[in-house]
Amino acid sequence: MFTGIVQAIGRVCSCEMRGGDLRLEFATPEALLAGLATGDSIAVNGVCLTAVRIGDGAFAADVSSESLARTNLGALEVGARVNLEPALRAGQPLSGHLVTGHVDATAAILDVRADARALRIEVERPPALAVYVVEKGSVAVDGVSLTVNEVDRDRFGVAIVPHTREHTIIGEYRVGARVNLEVDLIARYLRGLLAAGPNRDAV
Numbered sequence: 001m002f003t004g005i006v007q008a009i010g011r012v013c014s015c016e017m018r019g020g021d022l023r024l025e026f027a028t029p030e031a032l033l034a035g036l037a038t039g040d041s042i043a044v045n046g047v048c049l050t051a052v053r054i055g056d057g058a059f060a061a062d063v064s065s066e067s068l069a070r071t072n073l074g075a076l077e078v079g080a081r082v083n084l085e086p087a088l089r090a091g092q093p094l095s096g097h098l099v100t101g102h103v104d105a106t107a108a109i110l111d112v113r114a115d116a117r118a119l120r121i122e123v124e125r126p127p128a129l130a131v132y133v134v135e136k137g138s139v140a141v142d143g144v145s146l147t148v149n150e151v152d153r154d155r156f157g158v159a160i161v162p163h164t165r166e167h168t169i170i171g172e173y174r175v176g177a178r179v180n181l182e183v184d185l186i187a188r189y190l191r192g193l194l195a196a197g198p199n200r201d202a203v
Contacts, residue, residue: 001087001098001101002043002048002087002099002101003096003145004096004097004099004138004140004144004146005085005095005145006084006085006143006144006167007084007086008032009167010026010028010044010081010084011027011079011080011082012024012025012026012078012079012080012082013026013027013058013078014060018062020065021062021063021065022063022073022074023060023062023063024044024061024062024063024076025053025060026044026082026084027058028057028058028059028084032084032086033054033058035086036059037054038052038053039052040087041086041101042084042086043083043084043086043087043099043101043143044083045072045082045169045179045180046083046141046142046144046182047143048102049062049063049067050062070106072180075178083142083144085143096138097184097185098184098185099145099182103180103181103182104126104128104129104181105126105129106178106179106180106181107123107178108123108177108178109122109123109177109178109179110122110123110124111175112173112175117161117162118161118162118165119165121159121160123141123156123158123179123181124155125151125153125155129181129183130153132183132188133148133151134148134151135151137184138184139181139183139184140180140182141180141181142170142180143182144164144170146164147159
């Protein structure tokens with residue numbers, strides 16, 4: 001489980017296909033590596049991965065064919081910067097919102113513009129996720145917990161304050177870039193319960 005509060009920016013230092021999966025290695029700040037052990041979960045652009053090797057200022061993780069199909073990790077190239085967040089530990093504050101690291105879809109950046117000291121970004125709103133992306137609700141974009149400011153039929157808008165712009169890769173977004181989206185966990189479960197109706201079998 002994660003919170004959508006990015007702890008560091010890493011950089012892809014190697015990409016290697018292995019039997020249909022992808023092994024990625026990320027150069028990572030030592031402060032984050034110091035608390036990471038082999039087998040630990042870490043979110044990379046909002047995708048929950050397992051650290052399989054740690055050392056020499058980097059960690060490696062395998063990306064399955066399922067994750068390659070559903071996220072933007074397969075498009076990463078050596079040198080690309082990524083958002084990193086280690087898994088939430090018991091007792092830590094939940095500063096963002098509950099994020100699982102299970103990406104629902106990728107979406108295109110439709111507009112990026114300055115708004116005083118902030119950035120206003122418009123993101124494609126995939127039809128399958130439209131019911132979950134609502135005004136003043138939460139959404140994770142490349143693993144960053146954001147508040148939805150406005151919603152249109154095919155898009156939604158978010159405001160990026162200077163701190164978030166400086167400490168994530170969002171400041172690098174350009175129109176056409178594809179980002180990982182994860183909708184709010186609570187909204188997903190509520191939707192499922194409502195769809196089941198009042199006569200669902202008791203557990």
